[in-house]
Amino acid sequence: MLTVVIGLALQETLGNLFAGLSLQLDRPFEVGDFIRIGEHTGRVVHIGWRSIRIANFRREVITLPNSMVGKEHVKNFTQHREPVGIEVQLGVSLDAPPNQVKQALLDVAREIPQVLVQPPPLARTVSFTDSNVQYMVRVFLNDFALSDTVKEELHTRLWYRLRREGIELPHAQRTVHVRREPTKRRDLADTTVRDLLRQVDLFTPLGPEELERLHREVVVRRFGRGERIIQEGDEGGTFYVVASGEVSVRAGTLQSEITRLGPGHYIGEMSLLTGERRAATVVALQDSILLELDRPTFARLFSDYPGLARQLSAQLAQRRNQLRAVALSSGGGPDHTPEASRILGRLRQLFGLTQD
Numbered sequence: 636m637l638t639v640v641i642g643l644a645l646q647e648t649l650g651n652l653f654a655g656l657s658l659q660l661d662r663p664f665e666v667g668d669f670i671r672i673g674e675h676t677g678r679v680v681h682i683g684w685r686s687i688r689i690a691n692f693r694r695e696v697i698t699l700p701n702s703m704v705g706k707e708h709v710k711n712f713t714q715h716r717e718p719v720g721i722e723v724q725l726g727v728s729l730d731a732p733p734n735q736v737k738q739a740l741l742d743v744a745r746e747i748p749q750v751l752v753q754p755p756p757l758a759r760t761v762s763f764t765d766s767n768v769q770y771m772v773r774v775f776l777n778d779f780a781l782s783d784t785v786k787e788e789l790h791t792r793l794w795y796r797l798r799r800e801g802i803e804l805p806h807a808q809r810t811v812h813v814r815r816e817p818t819k820r821r822d823l824a825d826t827t828v829r830d831l832l833r834q835v836d837l838f839t840p841l842g843p844e845e846l847e848r849l850h851r852e853v854v855v856r857r858f859g860r861g862e863r864i865i866q867e868g869d870e871g872g873t874f875y876v877v878a879s880g881e882v883s884v885r886a887g888t889l890q891s892e893i894t895r896l897g898p899g900h901y902i903g904e905m906s907l908l909t910g911e912r913r914a915a916t917v918v919a920l921q922d923s924i925l926l927e928l929d930r931p932t933f934a935r936l937f938s939d940y941p942g943l944a945r946q947l948s949a950q951l952a953q954r955r956n957q958l959r960a961v962a963l964s965s966g967g968g969p970d971h972t973p974e975a976s977r978i979l980g981r982l983r984q985l986f987g988l989t990q991d
Contacts, residue, residue: 664711669719669779671710672699678780692783712779718751720775721782723789726767728803733760733768739800740772743792746863749781750774767805788861795859822855822924823878831876831926834899840946845939854927858919864902865917871906872930880923886915895920905951908933 664670668679670689675697677689688698712719727736737758744756754775761769776785797804829850832838838846855878858864865871867886877900884893884902893915896902906913907930937944 663709664714668714669712671712672704673707675699692780716777718754718775718777719779719782720754720773721779721786722771722773723786723793724761724769724771725790725793726764726769726805727797728805729763729766729768731768731802733770735800736760736768736770736797736802739796739802740770740793743789743796744772744774746792746861747774747785747788749776749778749785751776792859792862795857795862799856799858822857823926825850827878828853828855828926831878831899835876835901837901837904837947837950840940840943841936845936849928849932852928852932856925856927858923858925860919860921862919863916864919864923864925865913865915867913867916869913870910871903871913874901874903874907874928874933876901876926876928878924878926881920882923883918883920884915885918890916908947908951 664679664682666679666682669677670679672689675689675691677691677695677697679687680690680696681688684701686698686700687704688696690696737760740758741756744750744758745752750756751774756775757773759771759773761771763769772789774785774789776782794804829846832846832849832853838849841849856875858880864875864882867890877896877898879898881895881897882902883895885891886893902917903913905911
């Protein structure tokens with residue numbers, strides 16, 4: 636009887652020891668690996684004969700008996716230090732074109748610094764439901780410890796990107812929408828938009844009626860912290876006025892910061908008006924709201940105001956030379972005339988303008 640009692644008492648201990656021996660022989664994970672056992676996920680900090688300990692993302696240390704570990708499926712996210720994939724799924728409106736959504740998913744994924752270029756991010760259409768289409772984006776990381784941070788960044792940036800493109804993230808409940816003329820400036824008061832347009836020196840030649848018309852054509856764009864607004868080297872057909880927040884202007888191979896711009900400053904005018912590729916990258920340093928105008932709007936302005944092209948060319952030349960002077964740390968005032976003539980020529984060619 637005593638032998639039976641002792642055997643029963645040691646049953647759990649012996650189970651843990653034999654399971655520990657199996658773990659030592661198989662070595663499915665090592666100290667430092669990120670693993671998932673049942674409902675627990677964390678970094679292995681200790682492997683013993685009776686138990687293992689893992690530290691989760693909340694910095695809690697959890698002790699798991701080896702007998703339990705031996706009965707569970709173990710996922711190792713860091714074995715051999717190979718890149719590990721993580722996935723994010725989201726539901727998008729049935730009206731949104733799948734290729735547009737998948738391109739947005741990939742664009743956002745590629746902007747996040749921790750996401751690897753190889754293996755490349757992957758976007759897929761997963762399924763259709765009564766209320767939405769399910770999409771998945773998979774990205775690869777060097778360190779699984781970054782997974783929560785990257786998932787959070789993906790969700791945050793996707794909200795801004797999809798909102799700018801007018802793609803809805805539908806609620807679970809059914810809703811009835813009464814559609815009217817789209818509201819382009821629900822993030823800003825009309826008086827704020829008008830005041831910002833009046834501050835732009837490019838629009839100084841315009842009268843009150845034309846400024847009011849510009850106010851009606853403005854589209855408000857919201858960008859989240861860390862998002863790229865403009866990419867150096869891209870073609871550009873849009874012009875932005877910073878309404879709130881702050882943006883960083885960067886250029887060159889090292890993407891060194893040239894300047895920071897706040898409310899009232901504008902960007903993108905040179906590419907829009909001359910057809911040149913973007914000369915710098917612009918990144919939102921904080922949540923920012925920008926006013927956007929496109930090339931057709933400026934084409935109409937040049938048609939209505941024949942002398943406007945020449946005036947804008949002179950202003951653009953002065954602005955460009957001032958930026959060059961700051962960048963080169965050179966003193967003295969540059970000659971604007973040759974640059975103004977060159978810009979005017981490009982502008983006339985792009986917009987099909989005659990001599991004025």
